[in-house]
Each structure stands twice: as C-alpha cells, then as structure tokens.
Amino acid sequence: MINVLVADDEIPAVEELAFLLGRDERIGTIYRASSGTQALRALEAEPVDAVFLDIHMPVVSGLEIARAIARSGQQPAVVFVTADEDCALEAFELAAVDYLLKPVRAERLAKSVSRICELREGRDAPEMITVDQGGTTRMIRRDDISYVQAQGDYARLHTAEASYLIRVPLSDLEQQWADAGFIRIHRSYLVSLNHVGNIKLAATGPSVRVAGTELPISRRHLPAVREKLEATRVRPQL
Template identity: 80%
Template sequence: MINVLVADDELPAVEELAFLLGRDDRIGTIHRASSGAEALRTLETGDVDAVFLDIHMPALSGLDIARVIARSSKPPAVVFVTADEDCALEAFELAAVDYLLKPVRAERLARSIGRISELIRNGGGPAPEMITVDLGGTTKMIRREDVTYVQAQGDYARLHTADASYLIRVPLADLEQQWADAGFLRIHRSYLIALNHVGHMKLAAARPSVTVAGAELPISRRHLPSVREKLETTRIRPQA
C-alpha cells in the first residue's frame, strides 16, 4: 500500500484529491496538509511514500517543499498538482514523478499512481527520461516512456503519446540512434516505435504492419528482417 500526503492551501482541492486517491486500492493512509509548513511537519512524523503538492501555496510553495524533500536520505515520490503549466520544466528538474493539471481526471491520476508503484518496486530507480517539447508557444516536459511511436516530418519528428502529439526539431534518424537502447525500433523510413507499446504485428501479411497504441503502422520490406530479429527477444507474437 502507498501512503500519501496531499498538500494544497485550498481545502476543497485537498478533499477532492483525497477522495480520488481513496478510490484506488493501491493507496493506504492519506495524510492532508493545508500549508507548506504543515506538509513538512507531516513528512517529519509520518510514513509517507508519495507527496501530491500544489505548486502555488503561500509562504512555502510546492517547489520549495520539493527542494527540501530532495535533500532527504529517502525522499518520497513527488507529484505536482496545479492549474499552471508554466512550472513544468522546473518541476521535472526536481525529479518529480508526475505533473498533474487541475482538474485532476481519475484515469490520469491512476497512471500517476502506477508510476509511483513502479518506482517503489524498483527501489527508487533513476529519474525518468524527460523531453522538452513546444506546445503552442509553451514549453512542456513529457516522459520518453509515454511516447508510443515517432513519425518523421521532414527534418522534424512528431512524438505521439496516448494524449497528444508533439513536434520536435530532431530528425527521426537521430532519434533512432539515441533511443535504440530505450526500446525504440525503426520499422519504416517514416516510423520509429516503442516496443513496450506494441499491441501486435503482422509480419507474414502482404503488407506487414504493427499496431501501436491503436494505430496500425506499416513495416517496410527493408526493415522487416531487423523487426523479425528483435521479436525473438520480446514477448510480442506476430500474426499471420
């Protein structure tokens, strides 16, 4: 069970998030704090595995609390919960596990809890690989592990996730080399896929293809041998 602390200077926001967390079977004790100082006192006395922090609190902000947490010998996982996207870059520089935008959706919160569970199982582990993207003139950070596939667009690449897609100024060929060790595989001159997001593959068909997060993508004849070879070391079962 994951013991959590919810900190927000607005009590209704605390109770709403606590309610959503309480519906998840993976959550144990839920501590509440309505100020940064109260949050720090709870962290000193309570057994807390994860902290859900509002960023904009008076006196001690969520970012201030995260900096204090980062100095501890066994820091809890930090998730920022805010209505403001502008602090995402600084939040992930503080090794935040996640960044949730208000109002928090139950399915999005469940994914965040899943990340915390995985982090705890791995004994902490390294911080997730983050990618800086531009969305409508706003800088945003996304996790590489959330990228399902990448599509070439000239000298640019479009990163596809479950929620959206983002254009970055990096050629697909460069990403192919940089992300090979992270489980990404080139299947076509226009596509790079994340193997852990693959649903199934059709390798013996007249038009070989792979389904990634619901999208059916073509496998070129040139890349088919390397795709077959890669499948030998994965659990993905090709279909006829």
C-alpha cells in the same frame, strides 16, 4: 501500501484528490494539508511515502516544499498537481516523479501511482525529454512515447495525451533510442515495442498497432522487425 500526503490550499481540491487516491488499492493512509506550512509539519510527523503538491500555495509553495524535501534527506516521491504548465521544467529539475494538470483524471492519477511504485521497487528513473508546445516548455517521459513520426528534419513524438514536434531527425532518434526498445518500421515511423498491441507480418500489408493506431511496416524494414520479435520470443527451457 503507499502512505501519501495531499497538499492544496483549496480544501475541495484536497478532498477530490484524496477521494480518487482512496479508490486505488495501492494507497494506504492519506494525510491532508491545506497549506504549505501544514504540509511541512505533516512531513516531519508522519510516515509519508509520496506527496501530491499544489504548486501555487501562499506563504510556502509546492516548489519550496520540494526543495525542503531535497535538502532534508527525506525521500518521499513528489508529484506536482497544478492548473498550469509554467513550472514543469523546474518541477522535473527537482526530481519530481510526475506533473499532473488539473482537473486530475482517475486514469492519469493511477499512472502516477504506478510511477511511485516503480521508484519504490528500485527501478531507474526514466529519461525525460524536453519539448516545446504553444510557447510552453514541458518535460515528458520517454517511456510515455508510443511512436515517432518523421516530418522532414523534425520528428513528432506521440503520447496518449498529445503529440510534440522536436527538431531532431528520425534517423538520429533511431540510433539514440534503440537500447530503449524503439525500432524503425518504416521510413516515416519509429515505434516503442512496449506500446505495441499487435503485429501483422503477412507479406501483403504488414502493419503494427500502437496505442490504437495502425502503422505500416515497409518491405525494407520487415526483416529487422521479424528478427526483433524472434529475439524476444519466450522458449521452453531445455
């Protein structure tokens, strides 16, 4: 069970997030704070495993609390909850586990809890990718990317929430991300095997379904896809 602290200077926001967290069976005790000062006191007094911080709180901001956590040697996981994306880069520089935008959706919150669980199990922190969207710099997790689409000298990264254009050729990403489970299926597509729903390997019209989108497998890349699937097949022990 994960004991969490929810800190926001707007009490309705605290209660709403606490309500959503309370519906998750992985969550234990939920502590509440309506200011940054209260949050710091709670962190000193209570056994907190994770803290959900509003960034823009008066007197002591969420970013300042995260810095205090880093300095203190305490290791509760930090998730920022905010109405804007302006501080995303700084948030991840502070080793935030996640960055939630208000209003928080239940399914997105559940993903944050899963990420906290991963850290508690000792898994390595995922690689973060810096992207620009509408003049705002964002950080996204590489394991959130379901597939990548070539667009000239650029590549479009597709996640469940949005897509992001980066100035990196698809061929470069193919080499850099091979060990992370990405495989080239077409001159225009690179897919994450972790997001694959099903694959059709018929001689006519081979394709792969990724995050609800069906993508073609080219004749040129079909042997490599077959080989990759064969390597991951579970076999009985002799």
